[in-house]
Amino acid sequence: MNLRRLIYLSAKPSTELCQYFEERDWDVKAVRSSKDARKAAEDAGAAGGLLDLAAGLPSHEIEALETGLSIPNVGWVAIVSPGQLGDATLRRLVRDYCSDYVTVPFIPERVGRAVGHAHGMVALSGPPREDFIHSFAEGEMIGACESMLAMFRSIKKVASTDAPVFIAGESGTGKELTAAAIHRRSSRRNFPFVPINCGAISRDLVQSELFGYERGAFTGATQRRIGRVEAAGGGTLFLDEIGDLPIDSQASLLRFLQERKIERLGGHESIDVDVRIISATHVDLEPAIAEGRFRQDLYHRLCVLRIVEPPLRERGNDIELLALHLLSHFRKEAGRRLHGFSPDAMDAMLRYTWPGNVRELGNRVRRAVVMTEGRLITAKDLELDHVAGQAPVLLNSARETAERAAIERALLRHRGRYGEAARDLGISRVTLYRLMDAYQMHEPDTAGYKPRKRRHPPGSVP
Ligand SMILES: Nc1ncnc2c1ncn2[C@@H]1O[C@H](COP(=O)(O)OP(=O)(O)O)[C@@H](O)[C@H]1O
Ligand SMILES: [Mg+2]
Incomplete structure (x- = not known):
């Protein structure tokens, strides 16, 4: 059992609170002075801290609090009585050293939540604690934000079926880890997980890599070789960078998906293969389909269930x-x-x-x-010193920058055709005009930008 530590600094510790925390597997250490609090926190490791100002502390204790509260491995929460924060000294102590405060009378749950959170934040910023970090994981994937938790739920759901899964997401977002996590949670977990990078195999070799070959199938085929599809038998085949699969190999893959049988190159028998298909790509397949580089029927076969990997x-x-x-x-x-x-x-x-x-x-x-x-x-060690220390960005200006950039890109893409740009942006033409007016944006032309002519009087609807 991993007990979390709580340092409870109070002139009159409440038995009810102590009991509340102990029942929830906290190791509670009640202390009466900052000095004792420091001593209790000394042996390193993260701790939650509860500072009871409501019970009153002698004035010399208040003076000593600053050194007591600055212990880096304790996350403090204060208990105050109504009006107590009117006192400038106490207000400053709470503001500078506590992550939260609770006013009496309170319910223990409220204190429990605040202290749990304070403890969690300290555990995060201290030296990495693997056990803590791994409490937010799915397989080898770490994540605690809403979109990752939603993805972990999707992983569990799709793992319980056998339908093909298509994973979309930018490079480096963890598509392969997701595929492996689905495999590991599925009933196929004791069979192989076979990844193939469709972009890394040369055009000539795709067929033989995927489906294998018989001895003598071509010069140099001195013995039979099992393909990756067959090697994944009973398990999961992960087709990475599926968008790079040459068009002729797409036809054979489609045939396999329809018939669930393969033929080795130079072979005559067809072999039943039972695999689950997961595919992934970092490029948008829609344009490839529109341009005839990717078969639409194959896309529909692959993309029965879809998971989108959020960018970092x-x-x-x-x-x-x-x-x-x-x-x-x-x-x-x-x-x-x-x-x-x-x-x-x-x-x-x-x-x-x-x-x-x-x-x-x-x-x-x-x-x-x-x-x-x-x-x-440091930021410099990460070669990120150029992004550090800039003034904090206000949400409004962040929104304006993002909107401006999206509008500029859409207009460039559509060579200044407002209707199409607006459709791309998911807004009406009127809204697009309004935003461009508000941001005083200019109309793109080939040489650069020129001021946009107003096509309708301000305030009117075109
Ligand atoms: N959520 C995550 N938690 C931990 N490591 C991750 C996570 N996502 C990606 N990685 C790591 O980042 C690298 C890229 O992941 P990968 O699955 O190969 O990305 P993709 O296939 O989308 O390009 C790998 O080293 C992987 O272990
Ligand atoms: Mg990858």
Whole structure:
């Protein structure tokens, strides 16, 4: 049993609260002074802290509180009586050192939740605690944000069926890990999981790689070779970068999906193969289908169930969780004693847009572990110093920047045709005009931008 520690600083500890926490597997240590609180927190490890200001503390204790509360491994929550925060000293202590406060009278659940959260945040920012991080995982995938939790639920759902799954998402978002997680949760888990990177096999070899060949099928085929499809028998076949599969091989794959039988190259018998198909791509297949590079009928066969992998920049604080997880992994590999990330590194990681997603994060952390000279990895070690320390972005200006960029891209894509750009953006023409007026945007032309002519008087509907 892993007990969480609670340091309870109070002149008059409540037995009811102590009991409440102990029943929920907290190891409660009641102390009466900051000095004792520091002593109780000394043996490192994250702890929750409960500071009871409502019960009153002697004035010399209030003065000593600042040093007591600054212990880095304790996440404090204050208990205050109504009006007590009118006192400037107490208000400052609570604001600077506590993550939350609860006013008396309270229900223990409210205190429990606040302290649980404070403890969790401290555990996160301390040296990486693998057991804590792994409480947010699906197979090898780490994630605690809403979109990842939704994806973990999808993984469980699709694992219980045998239908083909199609995974869409940018490079490095974890499509292969997702495929493996589905396999591991499915009834096929004791059979092979066979990944094939359709983009990495040369055009000439796709057929023989997928379906195998008989001895003598071609010059150099000195013995029979089993293809990847057959090798996955009973298990799961993961067709990665399916968009890169040459068109003639798409026909044979489709035939296999319809008949569930293969023929080895140069062979005559057809062999039944029972596999579950998961496919993935980082490119949008719609244009490939429109241009005849990807068969629509194959796409429909593959894309029965669809999972979309969220890009890293949309995973909020998961970036922190993943960075700590990767750090603890590479730290072991490099045999280095590193404590974590500096605040500017965390800040830069949250601001950066991560075009290479989790793979890029892994590469940057791995490099930083080798290059850093201190105990903490800085933004510079991550080569992200150019994104650190910028002024905080207000939501309104972030929204304007994003909207402007989307409108510019849509107009360029459609060579300034408003109707089509608006349709692409999922807004009406009127809304598009209104936004462009509001942002004083200009109409694109081939040489650059020129001021947009107003086509209707302000306030009117065209
Ligand atoms: N949620 C995650 N948790 C931990 N590691 C991840 C996660 N997503 C991706 N990774 C790691 O990032 C790298 C890229 O993942 P991968 O599945 O190959 O991405 P994709 O197939 O989408 O390009 C791998 O090293 C993988 O282990
Ligand atoms: Mg991949």
